[in-house]
Amino acid sequence: MRRHLLLVLVLAVTLPTMAVLIVSSFAMIHQEWAMEAVTRSYVEDLAENVASWLNLDTPMWGGDSFASLIKKLRVFSWGPSLPGWVAVVTADGKILMASPGVSNLAAIWDPRIPIGKAVEVRDRKGDRYTIAVYPLDGGNHLVIAAVAWRQLIGPMLRFGHIWPVLIVLMTLTSLIAVWAMWRWLILPLKKMVTEVDILAWGKELPEADDPQAVFELGRLRRALYRLAKTAIERDDLRNRYVHDVVSVQEEEKKRIARDIHDGPLQDITAMIQQMRLFNMNHHCPPKESRHLKLAEEAAQIAVRDLRELCDELSPPWLDLGLEHALTELADRLARHNGIEITVEVEEQLFMPSEVVLAFFRIFQEAVSNAVRHGKATEVHGDVSLIDSSTVSFEIRDNGKGFEPYKSYEELRIQGHRGLANIMERLTTLHGEFEVKSAPGKGAVLRCLVPIPKDNEENQEGRQPRSGRTK
Structure with missing residues (x-):
């Protein structure tokens, strides 16, 4: 009911008005039919009665009796007791006697009017009359009774004609009111509801005003425009904050990698050199020489681990471009996790350094999640252009899958930062993130990132190329 409340309101305004119009129209039509029947009966009775009175006074055109004179005075001098008039005419229409008010007989008289039956006629002005004719004196004379509708039911008729006009005006007014409500209230409200439903809060602005509303x-x-604008400003502020946090994190990782490389890594390397020099210059017994060899091997393992840590904190392959960076990362992750990892990047796909770093970290995080949580044995990454302004990075795995979460902020609160970190990376690039997964069906992560304008001209002449490592 509430869902269709607007339609119900419109019908509640329109239907009663239409019902009143229809009922009033039928009532007026039936009233007019009844008045026509009454008027016909009246003039027929008037003509018949006058003819009967005059036929009683015989011979009426030679010597008139006293009773005949009285009747003539009452009917033809005072007129009928009700509106109308009566006249005695010859067969050719010449008036012999008439009651007061007979002034328009010539305009309505027609010899073809049937005898004994009332009919409606109109004069030259369009006024309506009901007229009845009865024979007198064997048909040599005629008694004509007539009534003008204007005299008989003039006020009632005029009001009756005005009433449908008032009903029509009321109906038109109601329809205009409904149309105005639909145009300036309902349609703008429906438009606003549709706009709010598809509005991307924090990214889009609705129309600031609607002149038709x-x-x-x-x-x-x-007010909605101000809220949307505030949401965009808040989202921009959050994006700048996330961007600053990520930038600080990357700078800190670079600093730590540099400190490890210039500090402990160099010290352990120097220690290895000292152990080798000592072993060369001093002939140690086999037992001491074996311990020295084991210490050198342990130091070399530490050097290797520290270098891997430095490479993970600040990958040196990022300067070689997106394809080389992802290929090298896929090779290292495949060897480290013992799974098959493939990556495919379109040739001559030039990406800014911040996009390369973001994709590198996203792929790193996605593989880690697929191995740790999904128990995947195969991971495939695909970087391609959707159009001249958007690049897609799709990562698929054959893991056990999961139910996608509606809010990744809840994952962050619960301590699951993998997908939340990926979203943070995409936020700094103004990108979009989509997850498709189901239990037992693996997972597909899709990242859509807009390409900066200054890189669009470099995206032509591309051929797909893949790297595969196991």
Whole structure:
């Protein structure tokens, strides 16, 4: 009911008005039919009665009796007791006697009018009359009774004609009101609802104003515009904050990698050299020489681990481009995790350094999640252009899958930072993130990132190329 409330309101305004119009129209039509029947009966009775009175006074055109004179005075001098008039005419229409008010007989008289039956006629002005004719004196004379509708039911008729006009005006007013409500209230409100449903909060702005809407809806739209603008500003502030945090993290990783490389790594390397020099210059017994060899091997393992740590904190392959960076990362992760990892990057796909770093970290995080949580044995990454302004990075695995979460902020609160970290990376690039997964069906992570304008001209003449390592 509430879902269709607007339609119900429109029908509640329109249907009663239409019902009143229809009922009033039928009532007026039936009233007019009844008045026509009454008027016909009246003039027929008037003509018949006068003819009967005059036929009683015989011979009426020679010597008139006293009773005949009285009747003539009452009917033809005073007129009928009700509106109308009566006249005695010859067969050719010449008036012999008439009651007061007979002034338009010539305009309505027609010899073809049937005898004994009332009919409606109109004069030259269009006025309506009901007229009845009865024979007198064997048909040599005629009694004509007539009534003008204007005299008989003039006020009632005029009001009756005005009433449908008033009903029509009321109906038109109601329809205009419904149309105005639909145009300036309902349609703008439906438009606003549709716009809010598809509005990407924090990214898009609704229309600031709607000139077709009523004042109150205009104020509501302006308030909605301010809220959307505030959401964009807040999202921009959050994006800048995340960007700064990620930048600080990367700088800190570079600093730590540099300190490890210039500090402990160099010290352990120097220690290895000292042990080798000592072993060369001093002939140690086999037992001491074996311990020295084991210490040198342990130091070399530490050097290797520290270099891997430095490479992970600050990958040196990033300067070689996206394809080389992801290929090298896939090779290292495949060897480290003992799984098959493939990566495919379109040739001559030039990406800015921040995009290369973001994709590198996203792929690193996605593989780690697929191995640790999904128990995947195969991971495939695919970087391709969707159009001239958007690049897609899709990562698939054959793990056990999961139910995608609606809010990755909850994952961060619960301590699961993998997908939340990926979203943070994409936030710094103004990208979009989509996850498709189901239990037992693996997972697909899709990242969409807009390409900066200055890189669009470098995306032509591409051929796919893949790297595969196990």
